[in-house]
Amino acid sequence: MKLSTRLVLLTLGCLLPILTAQIYSQVNLYAERHRQLSALVLRQAELANADMASIVDGVHQLGVLAGEFPSVRTSGEPCTGRLTSLRQSLTQYRFLALFSPVDGSLLCTSDGVPTGLSAHPSWLANLLTTKDLSVGQLVSDPTRKSQFLPIAVHVRDIGAGDEPRVLVVALDTNWLEKHLETAKVDHAPALSHAALIIADRNGYVLSRVPDSAAWTGRPVPDWFRPLIGRPVQGVETIVDPHGHSIIAAYVPNESPPAGLTTIDALVLPDLTVGIDHATFQDLLLIGGAAFVAVILTWVAGRRFIYQPTEALLQAARKWREGDLGARARLTDAGSEFAALAESFNAMAAGLQAREMERRMQASFLEAQVAERTRELSESNNRLQVEIAGREKTEVALHQARKLQAVGQLAGGIAHDFNNMLATVLGNLELMERRVSQAGDDWAIADTDRLLRLIERATGAVTRGGQLTSRLLAFSRRQPLTARATDVNALLRELITLAASTLGRRIQVISELADDLWPAMIDPSQVEAAILNLCLNARDAMPDGGHLTIRTMNLTVEPGTGEHDDNDLSPGEYVQVSISDTGTGMTAEVKARAFDPFFTTKGPSAGSGLGLSQVYGMARQSGGNVVIDSTLNEGTRVMLSLPRAAATEASDTAETESSATLSAPSTPNELILVVDDDSAVRQVTVEMAHDLGCEVVQASGGEQALSLIDKLSPPPTLILLDYAMPGMNGLQLARALRERRIKAPIALVTGYAELSETDIAAEQLSGLLRKPFTIRELQGLLTRLRAAAPSLEAGLVNS
Structure with a gap:
């Protein structure tokens, strides 16, 4: 075999590892770039999903806050004004509406409500059954030619006895578009070719960045639909109908926030076209250099055999030491070794170029890592701020719970104190009446002095009653009495x-x-x-x-x-x-x-x-x-x-000035007094005796039921204490009505949560608050006598 042929084969053998390494390097570079893009796209999808989760959590916090406003617990103008004020301060919401999940009725709304909301459109039915938080489907408003996303939250912190309520908040898709564009610029400037899609549970686009106006309200493309049904988030490479490879990161609607799907898609050719072009040029350059080297080697092998190899060896040593800038310089340009030297010089230049490119790529990757590290640091800072805010909220909630506990304790003390005040006030009034009725047996000076002492004591009891009223108001068990x-x-x-x-x-x-x-x-x-x-x-x-x-x-x-x-x-x-x-x-x-x-x-x-x-x-x-x-x-x-x-x-003045005791009651009028507190019961009996009534008494519900069966005729008026062990006043009243007792019934109680509405609901005829005066007792008895005919007729008809 000729030397030139051997040199050609040797040259090809030397170039083959370089070509293989170059191809392997390009394949690894493409794979690494694909992995990086997948990670970045998934990170961007997770950030967008976290952003949507924070928006939905904001609605949840709004429901918690709404439960703290007394006006929201009612319906009408106060509730409408409060919801309108909240919507005007929260521009991301189209409107706020409060519904009753019991019958689906619309209680109150803010401004901006679309027409037909009270008619319960189909999209509203599932939202009203939520027990915590529910994200609905995209809704189009034809009157404003726009769309919104309804989110329902169960309003908590409703007091005992209030019906449950559901707050429906309409998230404006126009605001969502601007918010996502701002978030995309802040979080992922390197992925400017990526398309971010937020879709509802039915696969309709809520917003797309970019081109949101052209996509909002349309269904997600068919090649994206399988991603919505995935059980967990991930990244997939799919091919669109035009044959373009797309890296799609997705967070399905089963992940929090439930009901929303986040898709971040990136078309590979848009980002890899530059890299592919550079790779093609490199391969073409190396291929051309290899072709030239083979030709020159074959020519030099035919014409030159012995050329100074020392220069080649020295250059080879420098290359081996890492000095790719070294070149083999020969004076005999026509020798075979000169052509070989030129080939090695070209090879060294190619390796030097590859080394420079590798360093540039490493620098670019380091910059990308630094950018992602900065973004993670910013996210961590925001998380720390949110944690601090939540700790402050927990401290405030702890303070509110302590206040509620103090209020409950104050209410209990006030209730028991009312019984003691009722006993003291009743006995003072009885003493006052006895002193006034003493006649000639008492000196006028002694009578006046005792009346003044009794008046002072009565004033102290009245102030004590006002104190208990304030305690009940502090515990939020006292209704507003204007x-x-x-x-x-x-x-x-x-x-x-x-x-x-x-x-x-x-x-x-x-x-x-x-x-x-x-x-x-x-x-x-x-x-x-x-x-x-x-x-x-x-x-x-x-x-x-x-x-x-x-x-x-x-x-x-x-x-x-x-x-x-x-x-x-x-x-x-x-x-x-x-x-x-x-x-x-x-x-x-x-x-x-x-x-x-x-x-x-x-x-x-x-x-x-x-x-x-x-x-x-x-x-x-x-x-x-x-x-x-x-x-x-x-x-x-x-x-x-x-x-x-x-x-x-x-x-009011006339009522107070004319509050004088009238003549005794109807002869043979029998009153039943039931109270578990013996002192309060005895003073009530004494007051009733002074008003000319016959009185029978019982210390509890069981004794009263047993006693009333023995009375003939039955009592004409009945006074019941509310808070009694075993059977309270309302339960005893129901039992008396079941036994067809037609006499008017009134509650005598210091329990402030009872209202006139509660009394009417139980077919009772009056309510007397402890502590009470003999004039107040007389007024109650007068009202009971007036209500007796209509009450008896109503019970007969029922």
Whole structure:
């Protein structure tokens, strides 16, 4: 075999590993790039799904927050106003609607509700049955030519006795489009060719980035549909109808948030076209160099045999040491070794180029890793912020639970205290009547002195009754009882209490209007609210200061717009202003002052419910409360309360002035008194005897049922205590009605959760609160006698 042929074969043998290595390198590079793109696409899909989960969780938090508003627990204008206010502050929602899952009725809605919502469209049926959180299907609104995604959340924290409620929130797809575009730019700028798709449970596109307008409302393409039914998330390479390879990462609708599918798709040719072109050029260059080397080697082998090999060996040593910049230089350009040297020089140049390209690729990968590391760091920072927020919420919830426990304890103490007060008040009134009836046996001076002592004791019992009323109001077991009230008189008593409570460093100044109108309020609730505001003012003045309490009449004219900030309807109001010279509030604190659980005192100093309770009382009374505060200049809180009509005030005065004892009751009238507290029962019996009634008594439900079977004729009036062991008052009333007892029945109780509605529902004729006076007992007996004919007729018809 000729030397030239051997040289050619040797050259080919040398070039073969290089070509193989180059091909292997390109295959590995393509595979590595594919793995990186798959990981990046899956990461982007997970980020988008986490973003959607946070949006859905925001709806869940909105349902929890809605349950804290008293207005949402009712229907009508207060509920509609609250939902409208929430929707206007949360621009991502098209509308908010509150339904009853019992009968599917629409309770209240915010603005922006599409027509036909109260007719229960098909998409609404499954949402109303949710027990926690449910994501619906994409809904088109023909009136606004747009779409929205309904999400239903079960409203918790509803009080005992309230029916369950479901809040339906409509997520605006236009807002979702802008949100996803912003998130895509923030999280994945390197995948600009990727298409992000969010679809509902039926496979209809909620939003697509880019080109959301052309895709929203359309079904997902058929080659993507198998991804929706996958049990877990993953990445697949699929081929579209045009033959393009697509890397698709998916999070199916079975994963949280349930009901939504996230797909991030990337067309491979769009990103690998540059790499494929460079690979083709490299292979073409190496192939051309190999072809030239073979030709030159064959020519040199024919013409030259002996050429200086030392230069080649030196160059080979440098190449072996890693110096790819070294070149073999021969003077005899026509020799075979010169051609071989040129071939080796070309090979070294190719290896040097590959090395430079490898370094550039390594630098590019390091930059990608650094970018992904930065994104992970940002995600971790956001997670830490969310964890801190959740810890604050848990602390606030713990404070609320402690407040609820204290309220329950206060309610129980007030209930038992009412029984003791009823006994003391009844005996004092009986003593007063005995002293008044003593006649000539008593000296006038002694009689007056005993009457004054009894009057003082009666006043103390009355104040004790007001204290229990406040305890019940604090425990939220006292309904709001509004009546015409002299606010100036209420404030004079309260200022005396506040002056001793606030301390000597706080100077209390009162500026009470002489011609102040009466207000239609619950006095105990207003007292608690104003005392709360005074304590807040004291906390804002740690070094002392001035606390000024003013009253004035306020008239809001229709259409004037003068008091728009107060959000008051046109009418007449009594305004109480509480000003301090304390630290004041920033704009941010002032904006959140009425939010539940918001406090600047720390978790150990307050629950954050004080100002929210003041706001709720004012709004429930028909008024409002406004804060005017400047940092380091003090705070002024203006409490506006509705004016009481003149007829209401006069009726109240006439009722109180005319509350005198009338003549004895009907002869032979028999009253049954049932109470487990012997002291309360005995004083009630004595009062009834003084009113001219015959009385039989029982200490419980079983004894009363046994006694009534022996009475002939049966009692004409029945008084029952509510809270009794074994059988309570309502249960005993039902048992009496089942035995066809037609006499009017009334409850005598200190349990404040009972209302007139509860009494009417049980076919009872009255309710008397402990502690009560003999005049109140006489008024109840009069009402029972008046209700007897109609009650007997109703029982006969039933």
